[in-house]
Amino acid sequence: MGRVPIPFWEVQHDFAVDLRAGHGHFWISYREPGKATTHADVHVKGGALHCVGLEAEATCLDERTIKLNGAFGSVSFTSPLHEFTSVLPQPVHCLDVSPDGQLGLACSQDGLVNVFLTGDGTVQRRLEGHFGDVFTSRFFPSGEVVLTGGADLRVRIWSVADGSNPVSLTGHAGGILDTAIVDRGRNVLSASRDGTVRLWDCGTSQCLAVVADVSAAVNAIALAARPALCSQPGAPHEREVGTDGMVALLATEDGRIACADVRARSLCFSLAHDTKAAFNACCFLDDNHVLAGAQDGALFHVDLRNTSTPLNVYQRNESPIQSVRAGPSPDTFVASNGNGACFRFNMREMKCDYAVGPAAGSINSVVARSDGLFTGGKDRIVRFYRV
Secondary structure, three states: EEEEEEOOEEEEHHHHHHHHEEEEEEEEEEEEEOOOOOOEEEEEOOOOOEOOOOOOOEEEOOOEEEEEOOEEEEEEEEEEOOOOOOOOOOOOEEEEOOOOOOOOEOOOOOOOOOEEOOOOOOEEOOOOOOOOOEEEEEEEOOOEEEEEOOOOOOOEEEEOOOOOOOEEEEOOOOOOOEEEEEOOOOEEEEEOOOOOOEEEEEEOEEEEEEEOOOOOOOEEEEEEHHHHHHOOOOOOOOOOOOOOEEEEEEEEEOOEEEEEEEEEEEOEEEEEOOOOOOOEEEOOOOOOOOEEEEEEEEEEEEEEEEOOOEEEEEOOOOOOEEEEOHHHOOEEEEEEEOOEEEEEEEEEOOOOEEEEOOOOOOOOEEEOOOEEEEEEEOOOEEEEEEO
């Protein structure tokens, strides 16, 4: 198992103000593993940038993005194209964007779930029914239906058109921390603090099966077709659709990355963190690789063809990883953490690009799309970056 440090960069969060003004200066800092932090200033004069305190060539790519090149390689920083301050009045727990990109979905404390326009942040619909924290919210493939789950032990299905909640799924003994939608959405999966992952039939509100019971809170779940990992299952439930060859990747509170064969109701593998730190997020990178982010800042890169040990463990700092998403290529991923950093990392080139957001505070959720990134977190602002 390799331990791979990600170079630690920070930049003044409002640096783009000086770029747009054409004058001023802002700070940056850089720390190589095992070395002291280098602090520097970037001076802006017209369209030219001059770096003081760090041997680097600074380039202004546009009014929101700068790039630095030097002995350290290259790094870029991008400020938001849009900042939506009225989507939610409380911290954003989870974000999603509809398949057509027109609508966003955000959930928070006090049962808050809002549907908003991604163009200007206008709230279009308030989905009222949950009590307490709502931890997960996502669109069905149609973009017309929404799936949510929260501390009230309920998985709820909503109509975007009128805000109605025709289906509620009950049976968990702990809060719902994440969900996944099977195929077109006749079946869904829910992950809970009670340690179980359950398969549901949306048409009858019936729990078809407990897919996995890992005896620890399941903080995150990701679903994908990986037939090579699956065993020969028995006959599916008569209401079960689209689960053949599907596996669910699980991130658990007791420091495990696990993978469950949905149809067979059995674990394909389970890999423990060497420090037992909780895993908070997980995703599939490609057919053979997955990524999971931990409470201690570690990012476990696992090859599904050899799950006895991670392929690599990446680490930027010790701040908890809150969200991970696959990047535009199999070599890249996007991650956010508890100290306000959101970055896209290229594992082959060892190159990091930053989406610069809040001065401090956790970024809890990231949506990675072909046209850019949406982020949401503790400061309740939903940001969109053109990256």
